[in-house]
Amino acid sequence: MKSLYIKFFVITIGIMIISSVFAFLISNTYYQQKLKPYNDHKITRFAESIAAFADEHPTINLNDYLDNISSVGYQIYLVDGRGDESFFGAPFRDQGLSVSTQEHVLNGNIYHGILHFPHRTFVTGFFANELKNTIGVPLTHDGKKYALFIRPDLKLLFNEMHLLFGWMLALTIILSIVMVIFSTKYLVKPISKLTKATKSLSKGEFNVNLDITRHDELGELSQNFLKMARKLEQMDEMRKEFISNISHDIQSPLSNIKGYTNLMGKESIKQEERVHYVSIINGEIRRLSTLTKQLLLLASLDRNDDILKKKAFNVGQQIHELVKNYQWRINEKGIMLSHSLPDTEIIGDPSLLNTVWDNLLANAIKYNKPDGSIDISIEEKGESIFVTIEDTGIGLTNSEIDRIFDRFYRADTARTRTIEGTGLGLSIVWTIVNLHGGHVHVNSKGKEGTAFTIELPIK
Numbered sequence: 001m002k003s004l005y006i007k008f009f010v011i012t013i014g015i016m017i018i019s020s021v022f023a024f025l026i027s028n029t030y031y032q033q034k035l036k037p038y039n040d041h042k043i044t045r046f047a048e049s050i051a052a053f054a055d056e057h058p059t060i061n062l063n064d065y066l067d068n069i070s071s072v073g074y075q076i077y078l079v080d081g082r083g084d085e086s087f088f089g090a091p092f093r094d095q096g097l098s099v100s101t102q103e104h105v106l107n108g109n110i111y112h113g114i115l116h117f118p119h120r121t122f123v124t125g126f127f128a129n130e131l132k133n134t135i136g137v138p139l140t141h142d143g144k145k146y147a148l149f150i151r152p153d154l155k156l157l158f159n160e161m162h163l164l165f166g167w168m169l170a171l172t173i174i175l176s177i178v179m180v181i182f183s184t185k186y187l188v189k190p191i192s193k194l195t196k197a198t199k200s201l202s203k204g205e206f207n208v209n210l211d212i213t214r215h216d217e218l219g220e221l222s223q224n225f226l227k228m229a230r231k232l233e234q235m236d237e238m239r240k241e242f243i244s245n246i247s248h249d250i251q252s253p254l255s256n257i258k259g260y261t262n263l264m265g266k267e268s269i270k271q272e273e274r275v276h277y278v279s280i281i282n283g284e285i286r287r288l289s290t291l292t293k294q295l296l297l298l299a300s301l302d303r304n305d306d307i308l309k310k311k312a313f314n315v316g317q318q319i320h321e322l323v324k325n326y327q328w329r330i331n332e333k334g335i336m337l338s339h340s341l342p343d344t345e346i347i348g349d350p351s352l353l354n355t356v357w358d359n360l361l362a363n364a365i366k367y368n369k370p371d372g373s374i375d376i377s378i379e380e381k382g383e384s385i386f387v388t389i390e391d392t393g394i395g396l397t398n399s400e401i402d403r404i405f406d407r408f409y410r411a412d413t414a415r416t417r418t419i420e421g422t423g424l425g426l427s428i429v430w431t432i433v434n435l436h437g438g439h440v441h442v443n444s445k446g447k448e449g450t451a452f453t454i455e456l457p458i459k
Contacts, residue, residue, distance in 0.1 A: 015179040023171035040115035043135045047150045048110075051139040058142040063088075066148075077131055077149040078139075081106055090153045094130040097149070101136065105147035111136030114151065129153075190218045194225060206233035238406055250291070253284035294424045297355075301431045308435055313350045315385065316341040316378055319357050323376070326361060335368055339376040344385055346458050352432045353456075357387070359425040360452050364391035372449075383458055384438075390451035396444040404442065405430035429454075 050069060054062060062078075063086065070076050070089030077092070079085040079102055105111050113134045134149040190210070197208040206229050210222040260277040263269060269277075300307050320341050323330075330337050364374050372392040379386045396404060405426050429452075433440050437457050444450035 012180075015176055019172045019175035019179060022175050023169075026171055037115060040112055040135065043114060043150065043152070044110060044112070044137070047135045047137040047148060050150070051137050051148060054139055054141045062141050062146075073153050075129075075134075075151050075153050077134070079106075079147050079149075081145055090129075092129055092131045094132075097131045101132070102147050105136040105138055105149070106145055108138045110138075111149070113149075190222065194218075194221065197225065197229070201229055201232065204236070206230070206236070246291075246295075250288065253287050256284045257281050291424075294428060297428060298424060298431065301428070301435065308349045308352070310347050310349055312345055312347050314343055314345050315348075315353065315387070316344045318350060318354055319376060319378070319387070322354065322357050322361060326365060329365055330374070333365065333368065334371045335365065336371075336373040337376070338373070341376065341378055342380075344378050344380055346385060346456060348436050348456065349432075353436070356429050356432050356454060357389070359429050360389045360454075363425065364389055364393065364450075367391070367393040369393060380458070384455050385458055387454040387456070388451055390449065392449040395446040395448050395450055396442070397446050401442050401444060405440065 050066075054060070054065065066076050066078060066086075066088045074088075075090050075092060076088040077085065077095075077097075078088070101111055111134070113132050113136065117128065117133045131149060134151040136147055136149045139146040139148040193210055197210060200208050208226070208229050210226055260281050264274055264277050320339075323337065323339065361374075361376075368374065368391050374392075375388075375390045377388045379388070430440055433454055433456065439455045441453040441455065442450065443453070
């Protein structure tokens with residue numbers, strides 16, 4: 001994954017380099033197309049004025065005159081028809097100049113060496129300190145013909161090029177600003193999308209689309225945001241489902257209580273019927289009480305971990321006592337129960353863990369087949385114990401196993417309900433085991449049975 005910091009650094013450096021290259025190329029094009037012909041024309045006019053002055057004043061000392069001109073900032077080369085040559089001003093790095101060029105100027109023609117100098121970058125072109133990178137004009141003094149070749153020296157050129165360098169700097173800054181604007185848009189656009197998606201999410205609109213093809217922090221953030229949105233959508237659906245289920249679970253016993261209370265108000269009912277109605281009302285009250293207790297327990301488990309009151313206790317003996325309490329229901333349903341419960345001591349909250357075994361055993365009994373079987377075992381492996389409660393009941397489908405511990409989920413088969421049928425039992429089981437640092441494993445086949453294995457650390 002490419003870091004966003006690295007990406008921003010690379011993009012910024014790239015912008016600076018690309019801006020500089022583009023500014024250089026644009027400036028070079030400007031030099032080749034505009035500045036070079038202008039300089040050639042300007043120096044040609046200057047050279048022609050020197051030749052005209054020398055021709056009009058035959059009595060002046062030509063060498064002194066050219067020496068004075070070179071002191072202003074020019075390099076001069078003077079050659080006559082016999083090949084006698086003189087140099088004035090700063091020396092040329094390359095003094096190579098063809099004889100044909102010299103003769104061309106001696107014959108009265110102008111040599112445009114600056115204009116026709118090879119089209120290289122202006123650093124090696126405009127500043128090339130070569131004799132062939134000059135302007136050549138014919139010069140006549142005191143009746144003698146010369147060829148005069150002249151060019152500005154480097155100091156003068158740098159003074160003349162400050163405008164070009166200014167344009168280069170300005171272009172570099174302008175191009176950098178433009179590229180930074182586009183690059184910033186590239187970097188900020190996904191953040192803007194995330195902001196928009198957040199606003200949609202706050203309105204309850206969970207169907208958001210984000211660019212998750214990026215391989216940086218923003219791409220990872222987008223992926224996690226979409227996962228969060230899908231989870232929130234799922235939680236919202238489960239919340240609605242929970243409200244519907246819990247409303248039904250509350251309304252149903254209340255309706256029964258109200259109905260049987262009205263029946264008991266009739267004077268014509270017999271005493272036996274009255275007793276039966278009271279028994280039903282008490283059952284519905286117990287059902288409501290169990291529901292509220294489990295809701296309060298879940299709320300307490302969610303608030304913090306301080307609810308745990310850990311201490312050392314024998315989990316084998318605890319489950320054995322629980323089995324005794326359910327023995328009458330096991331016998332009533334004709335279920336064969338076998339167990340292997342060796343004395344095993346762990347550190348945990350005995351009250352909450354007893355709720356775990358209670359919920360699982362109650363489910364195994366309620367949803368078992370007539371004359372079915374239940375097997376309970378405890379096995380110690382390394383630093384953990386594994387408590388398995390296996391039944392031959394109605395089983396679970398794969399889709400139910402995926403969501404069986406979701407707090408607001410309720411399987412159609414009602415397999416997630418405890419004996420009182422609140423639909424919260426397995427959510428409580430998962431929460432308690434998770435608070436103990438353990439895991440719940442489920443192995444089930446439809447219509448064949450289910451095995452719940454609770455893995456808990458010993459210490």
